[in-house]
Amino acid sequence: MINNIFKITLILSSSVIFAQTSSKDSIVIGRNPIGDINAEQVSKAEIPGAAIVSRSKYGVLAIGGFFKTLGIVDTKSEMKLDASMPGYLGIPGVDAAQHGQSYIDARATRITLTALTDVEGLKFKGYVEWNFRGEPTNFSFRVAYLTITTKSGKTEFLAGKYFSNIGDVYSVPDALSEPTVSGLMVNERQEQIKWTQLLSPNFKFSTSVENAPNADVLGSEIKNRIAPTVTTNLSWVHPQFKTHFFIGGLLRNFWLTDKNDVEYKKIGWALSAGTHYNFSPKTRLQYVFSTGAGIGNYMVGADPLAAGIIIPNDKLSLRKSMGHYLALQHKWNDVLRSNVMSGMVILDNRTDYPSIFTYRSTQLGINTMWKIKKFLTVGIEYWYGTREDLSGKKWDNQRFVFGVQLF
Known part of the structure; x- marks a missing residue:
C-alpha cells in the first residue's frame, strides 16, 4: 500500500497530495499536509478527505478542508500570528506585543476545491486552497495550481502557486500551526511553472521557474522588476x-531600481539538502541544512529584509546565511504522538549593515497531539525562540499553544 501511494506522490512535485478514483464511484483526495495535523488520518480514512459535489463524463469535482482553532499565549514579544517567527522578534513595526499577549486564532481553517479529468491519456488536476490569513482576516488563496501528468505517470507539469521547489515537504516537522522552525526552507509559496520527471522508481528530478519574494531587500523606494528564480531538486x-534524501539548488535574479532610477543587478543562490529516516514505524528523524546568499524570505528565522541591502549609488549587497533544523517524532500508540524540533539561522555581520538586522535566530519546540476521534485531534505545544541583532541585543519569547482540528 505504501509503495503504491508513494509512486503516485512522486509525480506530484514532492508532496503527499494524491488523487485516485475507484470502481465504486468514490474519490480519495489527499491534502496539502503542511500545518494539517490530521493529514495521515484523512488520507487513510474510510470517509475521504473531500466530498464529491459533481461527477460527469467531463471529470470529478470535490470540496474539502478542515476547521482549526488555536489558543496562544506569548510571554514577551512576538508577531500576532499562529506561526511562531523568531526572526521578527524586536523589529519596529513588526512586533505587535512587547509585553506578552494571549489570543485565539482560527485563521488556519482551510477550504479546498479539487477537479480531476482525463483528456486523451493526460491526467489533469486542478487544486485550489483558501484560508483566512489575509489581512486583516480576509478569505485568501494559499495555493492554487494545475498539474498535467502523462499516461505513464513519469512526467508532470505544474503551473500556478505552490511551495517553492527549493524546499522539501517530506522533511517538514509536525506542528500545531504551520511549522516555522528556524532554518526551514519550505516557506515561500510562489507562482511558478515546474517540470517533474521520474528518473527511476527511486529517483525524481524537478526544475522550476518561479516568481521571487519582492519585499526582502532594504532600500529607498525600491522598484522590483521582472526577475524570476530558477530552482532544481533531486531526490532519492x-x-x-x-528514508529519503534530497538536494536542491536556487538561482535568484535581483533586478532592482531605486527612487533615482539607478539599477542594481545581482544573482543570489542557495543550496539545500536534507533527509528523513524512519528508525521504526513509530520513530522518525528529519534534518535539513541550507546555505546561500540573498536567500531572504525563503528561509524561516531571518528578518523581513534578510535578502540584502541597497547602498545608495554604490551597490546591492546580498546577505549570506546558513540554517539547519532537526526534528524527531515518536508515535506512542495509535492515538498519541509527540515531536521535538530545533533550528538555527546565522546571517553575515558587516559594519555597513543596520544594527537592527538579524545576526542569529534560534528556536526549540515540543508538542504532543492526541487523536480523540477519527477526525478530531487536539494538541499542546511549547516554543522558545530568540533573535540577536547585529548590535548584540537579544530578544526572546516563550509561546504556549493549545489547538484543536476537526477533519
Whole structure:
C-alpha cells in the first residue's frame, strides 16, 4: 500500500497530495499536509478527505478542508500570528506585543476545491486552497495550481502557486500551526511553472521557474522588476519509504531600481539538502541544512529584509546565511504522538549593515497531539525562540499553544 501511494506522490512535485478514483464511484483526495495535523488520518480514512459535489463524463469535482482553532499565549514579544517567527522578534513595526499577549486564532481553517479529468491519456488536476490569513482576516488563496501528468505517470507539469521547489515537504516537522522552525526552507509559496520527471522508481528530478519574494531587500523606494528564480531538486527515496534524501539548488535574479532610477543587478543562490529516516514505524528523524546568499524570505528565522541591502549609488549587497533544523517524532500508540524540533539561522555581520538586522535566530519546540476521534485531534505545544541583532541585543519569547482540528 505504501509503495503504491508513494509512486503516485512522486509525480506530484514532492508532496503527499494524491488523487485516485475507484470502481465504486468514490474519490480519495489527499491534502496539502503542511500545518494539517490530521493529514495521515484523512488520507487513510474510510470517509475521504473531500466530498464529491459533481461527477460527469467531463471529470470529478470535490470540496474539502478542515476547521482549526488555536489558543496562544506569548510571554514577551512576538508577531500576532499562529506561526511562531523568531526572526521578527524586536523589529519596529513588526512586533505587535512587547509585553506578552494571549489570543485565539482560527485563521488556519482551510477550504479546498479539487477537479480531476482525463483528456486523451493526460491526467489533469486542478487544486485550489483558501484560508483566512489575509489581512486583516480576509478569505485568501494559499495555493492554487494545475498539474498535467502523462499516461505513464513519469512526467508532470505544474503551473500556478505552490511551495517553492527549493524546499522539501517530506522533511517538514509536525506542528500545531504551520511549522516555522528556524532554518526551514519550505516557506515561500510562489507562482511558478515546474517540470517533474521520474528518473527511476527511486529517483525524481524537478526544475522550476518561479516568481521571487519582492519585499526582502532594504532600500529607498525600491522598484522590483521582472526577475524570476530558477530552482532544481533531486531526490532519492528508499523503496519502502524508510528514508529519503534530497538536494536542491536556487538561482535568484535581483533586478532592482531605486527612487533615482539607478539599477542594481545581482544573482543570489542557495543550496539545500536534507533527509528523513524512519528508525521504526513509530520513530522518525528529519534534518535539513541550507546555505546561500540573498536567500531572504525563503528561509524561516531571518528578518523581513534578510535578502540584502541597497547602498545608495554604490551597490546591492546580498546577505549570506546558513540554517539547519532537526526534528524527531515518536508515535506512542495509535492515538498519541509527540515531536521535538530545533533550528538555527546565522546571517553575515558587516559594519555597513543596520544594527537592527538579524545576526542569529534560534528556536526549540515540543508538542504532543492526541487523536480523540477519527477526525478530531487536539494538541499542546511549547516554543522558545530568540533573535540577536547585529548590535548584540537579544530578544526572546516563550509561546504556549493549545489547538484543536476537526477533519
